Amino acid sequence: xxFTFTEDQLAFREAISRxxxxxxxxxxxxxxxxxxxxxxxxxxxKMAEQGLTALSVPEAQGxxxxxxxxWSLLTQELGYYAIADSMADTAYVATGLLTALPAGTxxxxxxxxxxxxxxxxxxxxxxxxxxxxxxHLADVILQAHQGEIHALKREQVSxxxxxxxxxxxxxxxxSFQPSEATRLVGAEQGRAIWDQTLxxxxxxxxxxxxxxxxxxxxxxxxxxxxRKQFGKAIGSFQAxxxxxxxxxxxxxxxxxxxxxxxxxxxNNEPTAALNVSHAKLACCEAAWVAARHGIQVHGAxxxxxxxxxxxxxxRAWALDSSWGDRAFHTxxxxxxxxxxxxPIGPHHSFGAAHA
Amino acid sequence: xxxxYTDKQNAFRAEARAWLEANVPSKPLASYDTREGxxxxxxxxxxxxxxxxxxxxxxxHLGGRGCDLIEWLIFEEEYYAVNxxxxxxxxxxxxxxxxxxxxxxxxxxxxxLPRIASSEDMWAQGWSEPNAGSDxxxxxxxxxxxxxxxIVSGQKTWSTRxxxxxxxxxxxxxxxxxxxxxxxxxxxxxLNSPGVTIRPIKALNxxxxxxxxxxxxxxxxxxxxxxxxxxxxxxxxxxxGFERGLLLRSPARFQHTAxxxxxxxxxxxxxxARDPGVRDAxxxxxxxxxxxxxSSYHTVGLVQKGGKVGAEASVNKxxxxxxxxxxxxxxxxxxxxxxxxxxxxxxxxxxxxxxEGFLFAQAGPIYAGTNEIQRNIIAERMLGxxxx
Numbered sequence: 001x002x003f004t005f006t007e008d009q010l011a012f013r014e015a016i017s018r019x020x021x022x023x024x025x026x027x028x029x030x031x032x033x034x035x036x037x038x039x040x041x042x043x044x045x046k047m048a049e050q051g052l053t054a055l056s057v058p059e060a061q062g063x064x065x066x067x068x069x070x071w072s073l074l075t076q077e078l079g080y081y082a083i084a085d086s087m088a089d090t091a092y093v094a095t096g097l098l099t100a101l102p103a104g105t106x107x108x109x110x111x112x113x114x115x116x117x118x119x120x121x122x123x124x125x126x127x128x129x130x131x132x133x134x135x136h137l138a139d140v141i142l143q144a145h146q147g148e149i150h151a152l153k154r155e156q157v158s159x160x161x162x163x164x165x166x167x168x169x170x171x172x173x174x175s176f177q178p179s180e181a182t183r184l185v186g187a188e189q190g191r192a193i194w195d196q197t198l199x200x201x202x203x204x205x206x207x208x209x210x211x212x213x214x215x216x217x218x219x220x221x222x223x224x225x226x227r228k229q230f231g232k233a234i235g236s237f238q239a240x241x242x243x244x245x246x247x248x249x250x251x252x253x254x255x256x257x258x259x260x261x262x263x264x265x266x267n268n269e270p271t272a273a274l275n276v277s278h279a280k281l282a283c284c285e286a287a288w289v290a291a292r293h294g295i296q297v298h299g300a301x302x303x304x305x306x307x308x309x310x311x312x313x314x315r316a317w318a319l320d321s322s323w324g325d326r327a328f329h330t331x332x333x334x335x336x337x338x339x340x341x342x343p344i345g346p347h348h349s350f351g352a353a354h355a
Numbered sequence: 356x357x358x359x360y361t362d363k364q365n366a367f368r369a370e371a372r373a374w375l376e377a378n379v380p381s382k383p384l385a386s387y388d389t390r391e392g393x394x395x396x397x398x399x400x401x402x403x404x405x406x407x408x409x410x411x412x413x414x415x416h417l418g419g420r421g422c423d424l425i426e427w428l429i430f431e432e433e434y435y436a437v438n439x440x441x442x443x444x445x446x447x448x449x450x451x452x453x454x455x456x457x458x459x460x461x462x463x464x465x466x467x468l469p470r471i472a473s474s475e476d477m478w479a480q481g482w483s484e485p486n487a488g489s490d491x492x493x494x495x496x497x498x499x500x501x502x503x504x505x506i507v508s509g510q511k512t513w514s515t516r517x518x519x520x521x522x523x524x525x526x527x528x529x530x531x532x533x534x535x536x537x538x539x540x541x542x543x544x545x546l547n548s549p550g551v552t553i554r555p556i557k558a559l560n561x562x563x564x565x566x567x568x569x570x571x572x573x574x575x576x577x578x579x580x581x582x583x584x585x586x587x588x589x590x591x592x593x594x595x596g597f598e599r600g601l602l603l604r605s606p607a608r609f610q611h612t613a614x615x616x617x618x619x620x621x622x623x624x625x626x627x628a629r630d631p632g633v634r635d636a637x638x639x640x641x642x643x644x645x646x647x648x649x650s651s652y653h654t655v656g657l658v659q660k661g662g663k664v665g666a667e668a669s670v671n672k673x674x675x676x677x678x679x680x681x682x683x684x685x686x687x688x689x690x691x692x693x694x695x696x697x698x699x700x701x702x703x704x705x706x707x708x709x710x711e712g713f714l715f716a717q718a719g720p721i722y723a724g725t726n727e728i729q730r731n732i733i734a735e736r737m738l739g740x741x742x743x
């Protein structure tokens with residue numbers, strides 16, 4: 001029993017964090033997000049050089065072969081630095097989907113190798129999301145159709161953009177004509193892979209939301225320490241302190257829930273769906289509270305476009321309903337824990353793992 | 356990350372489970388807030404001690420098993436899974452014991468620790484005073500040195516089960532005119548000493564759950580002092596961190612309550628239909644209790660790798676106390692008009708235990724440092740916000 005990370009996992013996270021701190025400051029993100037396509041090939045290339053896109057590609061395809069547990073740390077960094085959807089969707093969610101395809105499935109190995117090189121963007125169209133993120137630049141779109149998995153080039157789909165209040169998001173309504181030629185696997189194999197993909201997508205969003213919560217907390221702490229009223233820093237007032245203490249508490253207690261879910265998904269545990277939904281709810285709640293309390297302690301400044309808080313706040317609001325909204329995940333948890341033979345109670349900290 | 360138990364841990368769990376199943380009283384003990392119940396709980400502690408289950412983390416020569424924190428978590432899971440009695444001597448076992456281990460003299464350790472483990476001595480705490488609650492450094496009760504004794508005078512309050520306990524420990528001002536946390540001395544005082552008067556205070560449940568302790572020139576031998584004279588604050592604070600935060604309320608306790616709440620919810624399907632929000636409240640209770648368990652295992656893992664845990668203990672305290680409140684509020688919501696019924700009422704549900712728990716849950720955000728104080732600690736020590 002060891003519910004902690006290895007030195008390697010922590011060191012990798014640290015390296016990515018330092019890199020993003022330099023390469024993805026808010027002013028750079030604002031410039032990129034204001035462009036029509038909202039993406040920077042330059043930044044993408046640099047992230048690939050850092051090994052981010054190779055992280056969970058199997059070693060056979062030139063990747064590092066790391067798992068959901070490592071990603072539970074890295075998605076927090078992606079969230080903290082508000083890295084747009086395409087990165088997590090390609091390097092984590094799509095990579096997981098492709099890896100799960102039977103060996104020899106057309107495009108599988110080729111795409112995985114290209115993900116490592118960082119020269120491919122993959123969008124994932126799961127039915128839980130009404131709109132698909134980052135189709136507009138995608139080289140390949142992995143689309144569900146009645147449980148089947150289809151791989152389409154951008155030219156093979158038609159899409160209509162739906163602008164989001166989160167300036168980092170590029171969402172589209174996608175329609176396409178499924179065919180023999182576009183189908184990677186049928187529904188029999190596809191359904192289980194889509195289920196797993198949903199869990200992975202939800203976990204990616206959970207980790208990012210937690211990172212966003214931490215970023216909003218840090219911005220708020222910085223603000224209340226320097227902003228003075230009544231002759232002193234507003235951070236010395238209890239009403240302000242307690243709001244931010246609550247955010248810190250939500251974050252602290254969401255982390256282990258995220259890690260528990262990552263372990264369950266990485267090891268295909270029977271409780272994975274339950275653990276992931278729990279993590280999604282806990283992490284998104286932390287982000288929701290961080291946004292609400294963050295804007296409150298920023299006062300009128302928090303309501304402006306100019307102050308950076310809004311970038312992270314809007315992304316947190318958007319991700320709250322991405323890869324399954326609250327109703328979806330709450331229902332999944334309810335179904336699992338209210339079931340007749342549910343493994344609940346003090347014996348079951350880690351599911352039905354012991355006698 | 357490795358989330359399975361070792362063979363040794365599984366064997367430990369099996370041993371604990373077998374012993375508990377064979378020994379846990381078949382019918383619940385009387386409330387430990389009554390004299391009769393207090394003694395029943397003392398007898399249960401004695402039984403635990405005789406089989407070395409009372410203080411599993413203490414070394415073997417003190418009657419423990421030298422367990423690590425993971426084994427402690429396992430023991431607690433088994434303990435609450437069989438609904439074993441509440442632990443009546445936590446003040447001695449979780450607060451005073453570790454303090455003596457770190458600051459006590461050899462004589463003090465040899466004399467007191469085994470008696471704490473066996474609950475031969477039951478301890479009440481003497482921190483709060485009428486004008487020193489959250490502001491504990493405002494303590495005024497004094498200890499005046501007189502040769503090899505201190506003459507103790509003053510008043511302590513909110514001392515849990517002091518009406519029944521044998522001893523109290525607390526801080527007393529030993530330097531006249533000293534300010535705040537300076538000049539305080541940590542003393543252990545037998546409650547049957549001449550000059551000690553105990554006035555019980557009825558708690559919300561109508562029982563004498565706590566008391567005021569009056570000291571009128573009570574003579575306390577110098578050998579009952581822990582640490583140096585005037586250094587009491589540091590002694591008291593040294594053991595106030597993580598261990599206390601985690602050990603005081605193990606996650607198993609709340610996982611057990613969450614499980615009972617789910618059972619209560621299922622047994623009352625008509626309420627789910629009339630009040631759809633109740634399902635979400637039940638599910639959130641389970642998630643909260645489970646998150647506390649994960650958090651504890653995660654923290655224990657970090658501690659075992661040599662990590663230090665500081666202000667995070669304050670997060671723990673807020674989480675478990677507010678979770679307990681939420682769970683019992685949800686139970687009351689499910690019970691509806693039956694919620695107010697005392698255990699003696701013919702139509703009470705579950706022997707009135709939800710009501711009893713609901714009342715006690717009101718105290719959670721207040722005792723062991725109010726949640727407002729905990730939030731200040733988080734803001735100042737974790738987030739670095741300036742003091743007022």
